[in-house]
Amino acid sequence: MDHAKPLPAYLVQRYQGWKATSYAENKVWYRRLATEGQRPRAMVVSCCDSRVHVTSIFGAEQGEFFIHRNIANLVPPYAPDGDHHGTSAAVEYAVTVLKVAHIIVLGHSNCGGVHGCHEMCSGKAPDLDEESSFIGRWMDILRPGFERVRHIESEPDRERALEKEAVLISLENLITFPFVRDAVKEEELSIHGLWNDIAEGGLEAYDPKQAKFVPV
Template identity: 40%
Template sequence: MTHLPERLLSGYRNFMSGRYSSESERYERLAREGQKPQTMVIACCDSRAAPETIFDAGPGELFVVRNVANLVPPYAPDSEFHGTSAALEFAVQALKVKHIVVMGHGRCGGISAALGGLSEPLSPGDFIGKWMSLVAPAAEAISSANLLTAAERQTAMERVSVRNQVDNLRSFPIIKEGEEKGEVTLHGAWFDISKGELWVMDPESGDFERPAI
């Protein structure tokens, strides 16, 4: 009897005979010297949009934090628990990352919920509803855009949310200071699951464009 799903054990066997076998020295070096990633990615929990897969990243390359709808709560130094804020603090202060990327994606369930996709809370705690209230003002504005189709509103909200999360990053003094000193660069991106397309946010205009490949 195993204590993990067989699919995970099978994947692990493939990992050991494949990637780990070919990169064992790199793993050993990372274990010995610690991690020094240059980039942090704030992504959604969605199983279809894994940053390490999309960016073909090797071990030690990306410091990734994932939450529902890739949100960044505004800076709030209180006594509550702040998982994303803790990851940001560690990435900037301890790891000294050079880049922070907020990456949204198409068909995001959290964004759908913010736009009214859930008629009832999933549980008495309504954790998703409370979490997605962080983007409520934008969601209300986009929901009222009757000239857009439901799919167009969804995509618009996903991209507007990325812009909002980049703005929220600047509410953290250590990030704002790092950006002003040129030590940290903030980025926005959006991934289309169905087509595999990556769209990158222009830092000046906020528009999303396909990078040259």
């Protein structure tokens, strides 16, 4: 493993600062988390985007959220085909092992993954159409959402609508998982769709009665 390098100095310094302050002040809590295990209230499926800080948005502490991040906060449909399914595995663990009460899909503005999907579906990104593109094949999950919004004339409006479609597609796909569907039916689990406006600090939630996202 000679290709692995030492941690950058600035990260070492930040770690040491955390260990001397936050950890030292909450040592008992951290040890309790370690010995008693995690019991998060909710799972959050969010984007890998570094600007989306789930714990900060909700003021969450360690142990509150089981967080899974991927490109464009997508949940694929249920497909037990023996292939590698990181997101599906995370959902299964959250529901069947951790028994979370909520699954939250959190989308956001100016999403690079969604933009890539928009470009690919518009014929402007042939590299993403290549079978070898991990990003392109992942963003195939969102193709049905693009079909729903392709009629929107303004490109910025179309992309913003597609960001919200990423949330809705994921909610639809969640229900294809038998263990999710059963937990929802038994009222042991609820699923929620959110969209975060990074620039304005806004948060919108999908309201099924109005069939649209509304401010929280």
